Amino acid sequence: MSLHLPSRRALRSAASLTSSSFLIPRTHHRTLFNNFNVKGWGTGKRDVQDASAKPSNPLTEDYLKRKPKPQNSLLRGGLSSSSILEDEEVAGPKPAAGRAADQQPLSRDPDTMAAATDPDPNSRKRWERKMVIRDIHKRGRLTRTQLLKKQERVLLSKSHDFKTSVKKLNPLARQIVGKTVEDAIIQMRFSVKKAAKDVKEHLEHAKNEAIVRRGMGLGKAKGEDFTPVKIATKVKKSVRVDDPTRLYVDQAWVGKGLYGKSLDSRARGRVYILKNPTTSLTLVLKEEKTRIRLHEEKQEKLRRRKVWTQLPNRPITAQRQYYSW
Template structure:
């Protein structure tokens, strides 16, 4: 059995050992306060399980609804979801029916909370609505030519990510695919010897999928269309079998960000080398647009007046005598 002898008590009573009648208080075991209080409560018969008196706790316990006996599968008293049970059931969700189908459950939305995102500037919105109403009254509901073509013909603008190349190297590829059908442009990039042609081919395939999914282009199914031969703007002859076939109307390049890298030269010189990046943007349209442009050029050429050397017009501002 070992005794608990703190060093400070041993030093304090070291002198008592040398005396003739020494007292040995340091040999008595030390009892801690919490142990002494526990022994006191046990001897007096005090209730050890009694909770401290707190008015806030008592008030909370009074307001807390009494729960029934815990059933099998119910939440435990120590569960983190106990507060949800105390709060009670959630409000019933509104049931919304759509097109006669089974409705889906949706939470009621607060329009004031949603206005911060849907209508951040109400004054500007009111001015824009007033402007559109005035325009509709002035035009009497008639659409402009650009709006009519926008409704009748489909097109897609697709911009690629930045390729690790320069504009000088990417421009020839952009010129090569302009005016070609999308399938032909992909084949050209597949067999091109240029390094960046692989990334251009991947972007064209992505733009094709985007045009089909987002705009519904290139799906075919045009009824009553007979194949026609047209002449493009650059003078090439093209045979159109399907008016929904996709072609590349425009393609251009744009400069992107660049990184700097040291270029070590002779005699201890260091130059700064820029690693440039370039993006490619294409506009995809359907062959129906190219057919319309061909017909408009032919109509304009047919309506053009014949040039004559001496037109038949009245002579004005003429003098009655010679000017020499």
């Protein structure tokens, strides 16, 4: 029995043998002639292929020989000579010297660092000369602002962004202005507002920061005599001061933060985008000695004010004697 094989199919099979795709292993396609004997039409045995057999193509064998083998490129680390975890018996010998980790760091070059620390030396020299001339003119005298900064301590503390809006947080900021830090914490503790908890936590953080960083609120010094006084605040409330270092909230304001986005599912399969606002709170804490000074300056200004007197009784000139309407 002869097998009819068209010439076009024979050329196609020959081209596939010479192409580079022959190097890729392929799975055997099951056909009628592979599974059964041609003569018996089902009486023959099925062909069983060995999966472990290697291809006998010389091109594939050459490719496998030239293929690089994987190597372990990881280097084992080590401990420093002063480490208490160093164990010679367990860790083994130390790695060879000359590694990048064992080399000493390079010394800093002042000329290279000057590009960042002193980018414009001429402007710096002019500014220094200007400051020296200003100090000579003042003869070492400090301005009133500089004296107050040396005598009174101030802390500016800004919080992180709260998940609320400016409209909701602003009433809480106005509520704590002028109160002592302890009274402001109590107000936020019993407030029904949701953002009051965040404001209370920030007040406690600002209080601790003022004590640690600025040395505020530490009480009267030893041997210091202070007579309790009653002062008036900015909101015209009377406050009794027993400790001049007691902290109070001088200013409080809010600021907008970044907006978050979330999806809002609506009717008929529509989806809207919600903008979730965030707001930050900034506090200015001062000591009671500052409020006492402001109260005394205000009283002194009232005492120096001249008494108002009416105009002297004299005849009116350069005007009509009758009404002009």
